[in-house]
Amino acid sequence: MSILTADWAKSFRRYIEAKLLKQDGRVFIMDVDDMNQINSQYGYAKGDLVLKTICQTLYGESRISTVMHSGGDEFVCWIEASLEDAEYSTYLHALMQKIQTEIEHKTECRNVHVSIGTSSSSISGRDYDKLISDSYKALYFAKKSGKNHIDVYDSGRRNSVTPKTAVEHDLNTIADIISNENDYKGAYHTDYSGFEKIYNLLRNISSRYLDNVQLILFTVEFDAREENVTERDMAMNILESAIIITLRKTDVTTRYSSTQQLLLLMNINDENMKMITDRIRKEFYRMYDKGNVTLLTSSKNVSMEKLKYRTNTEKHS
Known part of the structure; x- marks a missing residue:
């Protein structure tokens, strides 16, 4: 397992693409909810410690093959396809709870939550860009569901989106994410x-x-x-x-x-x-x-x- 910064995104991509040549797998993107509020309430030093704690927790997970801190408050993870859908869902919920507990214990920051969007190669295909794109779309729905939530990209959602509405959906997703990221007070x-x-x-x-x-x-x-x-x-x-x-x-x-x-x-x-x-x-x-x-x-x-x-x-x- 490796923790990669955004500077090593190409290495992360090559790693997953090599895995996809041989087997199926899953990508999930984890995003810290209300990071600006955490920085405002607890200070930027504690905010950095929250991110470090998440890194350490993900690094310690044996089921996660590789992790990339993609910048800001997002983490992209690859899991090999060894779990059934129900088991995978249970695992992600347990991981979210574990991260919250670790953050409270190591940073004393309370009620820090994360949201997760995930996709699988069995649905999205063995294509790195598609897996990442579909995971981001799932993350959007997780955020829209009230945060502290997991959303799984599924074939029904994929097939129901026409090329035109897909572009509109992506644009709306980007606008919403940008708006949420800029929800800060003061300078x-x-x-x-x-x-x-x-x-x-x-x-x-x-x-x-x-x-x-x-x-x-x-x-x-x-x-x-x-x-x-x-x-x-x-x-x-x-x-x-x-x-x-x-x-x-x-x-x-x-x-x-x-x-x-x-x-x-x-x-x-x-x-x-x-x-x-x-x-x-x-x-x-x-x-x-x-x-x-x-x-x-x-x-x-x-x-x-x-x-x-x-x-x-x-x-x-």
Whole structure:
């Protein structure tokens, strides 16, 4: 068995295609329900631990031949066709319960659920792309059924879909999944790679569609000899929370370094920008009241041809 990241998707594909040449099997896609809510309620560190716990649980399952963490909160698994349909259904339900128990035990996050969509080569054929596509369609119905649910792709559903309605169905599925994935509160949090792409996109279109795009950098600076890794990480987590709580859904933030957080603010003037940064600073110091941190703020307008820099330093006392 192997745990593969999305970077190794080709290896995962080759593995399953080689298996399909010799035997039937099943693919299931597991998706964590309401991952954004988990991150918001418990913090991103706990959210990452939830994903790690799922990885470890799937890795420890002897029935699962290989696993791919396909990115975000999705896991794709291959099971060789050794179980009858009823046994397979029982196994998946038991696996869902096991994962929930492991998450509660290892992360202290309560009521974390997953949904599963699955397909089999006996129905979808020994074709990798078809198995993945049909599993995603089943996952869509699992989500539409109220989440914390398993849906099995069947021949009746496949045969009842004409080519035209199949395309419409796929488009509706994609739209629903995207809408669900973006059901978040406050600023949109992404990794640095995603932030960089959003930054370049907004900079390119800002001259035509947006009045202003402001790039802001918050830096946490400790008093001499008082910084340690634990305090630094706690301060950064609090800063990140303060930013997400304060900003709008149209704003974007990411961790730039161990002591810095980047923000992108759209359609904002100088007066409003100062008000927002002051609110973030106030929220940060409300949650972090140890008095040993200076919060530095630098900004520039990335939508203007001549970039304007501002620096603001305020120490909490």
